Amino acid sequence: MASERDPKQPDPAPAQWLLVDEGWGRKAVDFASLSEPGNCREYVSLHQLLGVGPGDHVLDVACxxxxxxxxxxxxxxxxxxxxxxxxxxxxxxxxxxxxxxxxALPWADGTFDVVTSFRGIWGTTPDAVAEVRRVLRPGGRMGLTVWGHIKASPGAWALSPFTLATREKVANQAAMVSLGRPGAGEQLLRSWGFENVERHDIPFAWEFADPEHYARTIASTGPAYEAIQAVGEEAFLDHARTAAAERLRDGLPLRAVILVVGYVATKPLDRPPVPDD
Incomplete structure (x- = not known):
């Protein structure tokens, strides 16, 4: 089968992606055991919207x-x-x-019935959608989630330590979450030929036992690593503990509800066009 990879797109830079392991992999055990379980509402919600079940061959990108x-x-x-x-x-x-x-997904064209990405494809990596489309079979479903309106979220405080990163890194973080803006994700998916594009509010809430638990959890993430590079790990942890201490509730866990947007769409049965330059 001929590849649907767009010849107009530049070759990927593998070295750039190998660097991701420095941020996300340095505390992989903490992330997997402390942070990731809080994402279950998000995973279950998107799987339900996509109707994932027996017989589906599912790929998840970046998660x-x-x-x-x-x-x-x-x-x-x-x-x-x-x-x-x-x-x-x-x-x-x-x-x-x-x-x-x-x-540059290492699977053949049309391999999967469903492709998902949970806050793995961002406004700064839109061309990854072309690869998602390529590995989906005709009629296959795709779903992705992104942060929504963070500043309007009751739990925005939980992401505040990330702003300790350099100005350049903080600006990049803002560009990353741009797909959550009204119309942005829909436009991107339609530009790559997806149809039946739907936008959904996805339930998401982190919970933490205490400020120390929160600080250790948030420090295990990639954006935290960017902030730690700027101010040092102890300063980052102190900032996180202080932010959490202000939100302690007697007899209840620390809770951070953050707005998350989900998109679901299908690949047409015919071969869709690729975007113009």
């Missing part, structure tokens, strides 16, 4: 696919962090899990 397997699907996954993939393989030894670049 885990364990819960899709729990719904009866055959699963595959890709991440740029070798250390996170090692944890995913420990959890799902039967899954096809690979380290790689989402701009």
């Amino acid at each position: 885990g696919s364990e819960l899709a397997a729990a719904r009866g699907a055959t699963v595959a996954g890709l991440d740029a962090s070798q250390r996170l993939i090692a944890i995913a393989r420990d959890r799902s030894p039967e899954a096809d899990l690979r380290v790689g670049d989402m701009h």
